[in-house]
Amino acid sequence: MTDEAFYQEVQDLIQRIIAAGQQDFLKLARIAQLNPTEDFAGVDLRKVNLKSVSLRDANLRATNLSEADLSETELSGADLNGADLSDADLSEADLSNADLSKADLSGATLISSNLMDSNLCNAALRSANLSSANLKIANLTDANLNGASFSKADLQGADLSGADLKGADLGGANLSAAIFRGTDLGNADLNGTDLKGADLRVADLSYANLRVANLRVADLKVADLKGADLSDADLQGADLSDVNFKDVNLCNANLSQTNLQGADLSNGDLSDANLQGADLNNAVFKGVTINSATKMEFKWHLVWKIVNQGAEGRDLTDIDLSGANLDAANLKGARLVGVNLRGSRLLGANLVEADLSDAKVKNALFGDNLGISEEIKADLIRRGAIWKG
Known part of the structure; x- marks a missing residue:
């Protein structure tokens, strides 16, 4: 008998068994001398009832199990590679170490299921419900998780690199040490999530809800958090270098000891935020809101003031402004004698009648500045300044 003929015979037997009564499916399958762990691969098992049965190590590759009842199933x-599990009920099922790569689990119910160390690479889980599921160290790379619910799920150490989590619900989930490199989390709900030590490099978290989230020592280098809500979030010790924080809400956030080098905080709200010990070299403060309760070192408070209120005619003699982003600042007539501008940015700054004598300008970036003659420009370059344009 050819493989194709055998497959057709198995399929015909299964369909007769299903028609005979779904409640006795497994028993009837064995009477028909079908081995559930070997003979179900690639067959049509739509809407079948396999509740609470054992299919440990079964070969269900490319099997159609859409709308099937697999709740509490072992x-x-x-091997569920490429299987169709759309709208299936897998509540409390044990899928640990299972291969679900490229499987379709769209709309599936996986509440309290065990997916520990499972392979969900390139799987489709659109609008799936994984509330309270165990996904520790699971592989979810490049998976489509758009609109899925992971409320109170455990994803410790899981790899979600490149996954699509737009609009997903991750409220209260444990995401500590999880990997989200390049992941799309735009508009996702991460309220109260534990992201301690998570890898979120280059992730898209624009307009995400991260209120009260734990992001201690997380790595968010070059991430996009535009318009995100991080109020009351704990980011102590996190790497936030070159992050896009435009229009972000960081009210009462803990940003102490963070690396904010090159971060764009423009138009963000830092009211009541704690930035003590933060590295703010070349951070953008344009349009940032602070208040009397914002904790920030004198140097960076001064930079914020210069950028947002200007320093026209101000005496800044011998002040340390190294590493400050002073792009487009109004420093007209300012006394900058001996000021430390090493590594700072002054692109487009107004320097008309500003006194830069003895200013320390090594690696300071100038360009498109009003008030800088060719003679002054040549002198600044001689002293180590960099000119753009």
Whole structure:
């Protein structure tokens, strides 16, 4: 008998078994001398009832299990690569170490299921419900998780690099040490999530809800958090270098000891935020809101003031402004004698009648400045300044 003929015979037997009564499916399958762990691969098992049965290490590769009842089913180590599990009920099922790569789980119910160390690479889980599921160290790279619910799920150490989590619900989830490199989390709900030590490099978190989230020592280098809500979030010790924080809400956030080098905080709200010990070299403060309760070192408070209120005619003699982003600042007539501008940015700054004598300008970036003659420009370059344009 050819493989194709055998497959057709198995499919015909299964359909007769299903028609005979779904409640006795497994028993009837065995009477028909079908081995559930080997003979179900690639067959049509739509809407079948396999509740609470054992299919440990079963070969269900490319099997159609859409709308099937697999609740409380033992599927640990099963091969479900490319299987159709759309709208299936997998509540409290054991899928630990299972291969679900490229499987379709759209709309599936996986509440309290065990997916620990499972492979969900390139799987589709659009609008799936994984509330309270165990996804520790699971592989979810490049998976489509758009609109899925992970409320109170455990994703410790899981890899979600390149996954699509737009609009997903991750409220109260444990995401500590999880990997979200290049992941799309735009508009996702991460309210109260534990992201301690998570890798969020280059992730898209624009307009995400991260209120009260724990992001201690997380790595968010070059992430996009435009318009995100991080009020009351704990980011102590996090790497936030070159992050896009435009229009972000950081009210009462803990940003102490963070690396904010090159971060764009423009038009953000830092009211009541704690930035003590933060590295703010070349951070953008344009349009940033602070208040009397914002904790920030004198140097960076002064930079904020210069950028947002100007320093026309101000005496800044011998002040340390190294590493400050003073792009487009109004320093007209300012006394900058001996000021430390090493590594700072002054692109487009108004320097008309400003006194830069003895200013320390090594690696300071100038360009498109009013009030800088060719003679002054040549002198600044001789002293180590960099000119753009």
